Amino acid sequence: MNQAQKDYEELHKISLHARILDGIASLLDWDRETYMPPEGSEIRAEQLKVLAGLIHKEKTSKKFASALSKLIDIKSGDILAKSLNDEQQSALREWRRDYQRDTALPGSFVEEFAKLSSQSIQVWTIAKRENNFAHFAPFLEKIVAMSRKKADYLGYENHPYDALLDIYEQGATTEEISSIFNGLGKSVSNLVKKISQSQPVDDSILHGKFPFDKQLAFSKKIMQAIGYDLSKGRLDISTHPFSSACHPKDSRITTRIHPSNVFSNIATVLHECGHSLYEMGLPVEHYGSPLGEAISLGMHECQSRWWETRIGHSRPFWQHFLPELKKTFKSLEPVSLDSFYRAINKVTPSLIRVEADEVTYPLHVILRYELEKALIEGTLKVRDIPEAWNSKMQELLGVVPQNDSAGCLQDIHWAMGGFGYFPTYTLGNLYASHLFMAFEKKFPKWQELVAKGELEFIKEWLTQSVYCHGRRYTSKELLKKITGKPFDAKAYMQYLTKKYEEIYPK
């Protein structure tokens, strides 16, 4: 082994230590949402604070910087260890990027922001419950001001919001997102208008009595069928479903089950499985290095929406699973595949993002994007959010919330200081459709296979195409590598149009 290899391994070892602590924190988060006794919340917050402090310390330590500096020039980004292979050189660039971001924010600022967002979440919880935006507003004002300051610390070329976007989606810019979202907003609005003029879909068959235990057992069947390995993960119940990424061999998901709705749990499980399969598919030998990490939030959402919408809301999937579902729930016996497929794909402009259908979902994201961009620019004041929210809802979706709890107070993201996060939800959907072009080319008969219940080839293809690379490529580099075409929103609109013109004929 030459010196560069030795230095690379040393760097990996240092980085692994912080990654292990990060995995521990993710277990603590998981436990808090699943099994922790209620009185344990205070000490749990302390535990997470201690871990966050240790992780930050290790990621910004002189030890790490000195190990990194041997292989890459931190200032210029020039690779010094040219004997390393391409994969390793990519890892160095990502390590450098992380290091620069982690050291850009002064420790006192990080602490202050963590404290503020922790308080804001508490205040927001009350404000949402009591429909009292004015209670939350002063905290949100501080969050906006600090997020703006954060952008300055992180640095940007054109727009302060670029710096925030880049945290969650490397290289994404305000200019690019605005351009994509403008076109998308118009196309989706047109589609929604057409749908509203068509015959409405009846989804009453999805509502009834579907006992908790049977739903849970059915979810596990589906999980196993798509290749989720229950010896490396779990399914549990929590108020807000999530997936936890501790390690490729310990990646858990949660769901919530409404015994009056047969489908929402299935959709949730498929969504969270998508996140979890990505984590399980990351190369374990690179655990602790960027090559063992998911690319971005956008690519993560691409995986969850792939399974939830592209597969789990598809006709062939239910061609196979509907008979299974009928065995579990006798009340569904008279339901035809066609009416089930239409019911799960019903489109209705509605108020709550997390409950939105596939077509109207991007409009919810566009609304948030436009508001948070304006907040960061300073062209929108916090006190004017409710009004701006409601008029945007009217403009984009044609519905207006009866109060702020169902409107601008619905999401936790602003309270937790996550400006720049929302756009990744829609990017994920766009990525999934772009990626699907390559999948359909490789498996022109995928629908036949899925209809026969053969599903594992999908995970295998995603593993080889996406998971195995870790952060070797950026989202867009990877999409281009796989599909041969530069990324754009076309595939997504084509998919939506084709699918929903069939479900909602003129």
Added chain:
Amino acid sequence: MNQAQKDYEELHKISLHARILDGIASLLDWDRETYMPPEGSEIRAEQLKVLAGLIHKEKTSKKFASALSKLIDIKSGDILAKSLNDEQQSALREWRRDYQRDTALPGSFVEEFAKLSSQSIQVWTIAKRENNFAHFAPFLEKIVAMSRKKADYLGYENHPYDALLDIYEQGATTEEISSIFNGLGKSVSNLVKKISQSQPVDDSILHGKFPFDKQLAFSKKIMQAIGYDLSKGRLDISTHPFSSACHPKDSRITTRIHPSNVFSNIATVLHECGHSLYEMGLPVEHYGSPLGEAISLGMHECQSRWWETRIGHSRPFWQHFLPELKKTFKSLEPVSLDSFYRAINKVTPSLIRVEADEVTYPLHVILRYELEKALIEGTLKVRDIPEAWNSKMQELLGVVPQNDSAGCLQDIHWAMGGFGYFPTYTLGNLYASHLFMAFEKKFPKWQELVAKGELEFIKEWLTQSVYCHGRRYTSKELLKKITGKPFDAKAYMQYLTKKYEEIYPK
């Protein structure tokens, strides 16, 4: 606040940080035994190793030593901050003791031992399941060698095993334990002989069909009745029952349930509750200092055996709970209190320690004590354990296991590197009886109260007498303070003799 107070608070703050990491490790242990996906074991071992390393680093840091040195002379043990109160001065002495012990072991040794024991536990699990001592032996050899080395690092005056004993029970020596165990072994053997010549007890009523869910629900009733607060803890299922001590507000227990046996789960739950109530009762304001910690394993076991045997195997306890139990399990309806009481107190020399009755239990501990002392001395080789085990079983209990799974592979302690641990099980029983003298003096009518289902006064008395002091006193100091008499084994033998001569009359 004077300087000494400020320095004390600074020391507490530093120490709290390590205690928080320790609580995290205990959650990771809990998760490993309850919900962790099987494939997660390898990364879990790594996580625990990293935490153990960090904890050790913090406990032996210059920062800690310098904060401690301001208040106590680490070398001589002289208190420098004489303005601190007695309680705080005790804390300083205990901090110093911990520091001396922790600095005796090199960091690399601690990490290596943690990793080895984590692996050994995995190997032991398989070896036990497959009755394959040879599979476990190489790991146990390493554990013995490292334990011997640990004793050397820790230092001792007379016997290397003293150093290991002292970890779990401050001040206990091989000489003292040998002397107590010699006398106890003889007295117990005599009692067992007498019992064997008496009319056997029929415990067939405890065996039958007792469904899992009903047993679980009944355990929770008992837990709540004795004052276990389920908003600060949980009951889960694991192969080996244990209690986990993360924080007074997050202290969980596990049990195992045999649907063919109505009593073993109840006894287990009471036992683990005893441990957990101690942790929950520690003063939360002292969390992170010795005043917020349990005294020793012996005192811990005193608490668990107190609830399991002194209360949970007593006649008045079942005077109250038997009617409740009969409501849960109709098959028990014809059973009289007397026959139930005799059945749960049946004495039979048997193979498995954790299933042993109160009388033969100490003989199991004496066996392990003698073997592990010999292993540490080097007078017994690992490969000779099965033979030594079986002949000791014959000598002490008159029974011989048909295989090693039911013999020398039955306990996890050696796999986890817990040499010096076993004697505390019997010390705990001895302590409980000594303590009970004071309890009976204070509550001469305790039996009447318990028979009426009034149980919370017991926890309250234990809180005021034991829990609230943390490590202010050593076990023996505390026992003397509470009872007014120096500790010895007499109360225990008196209790056993009186109780069992009634159950087994001549």
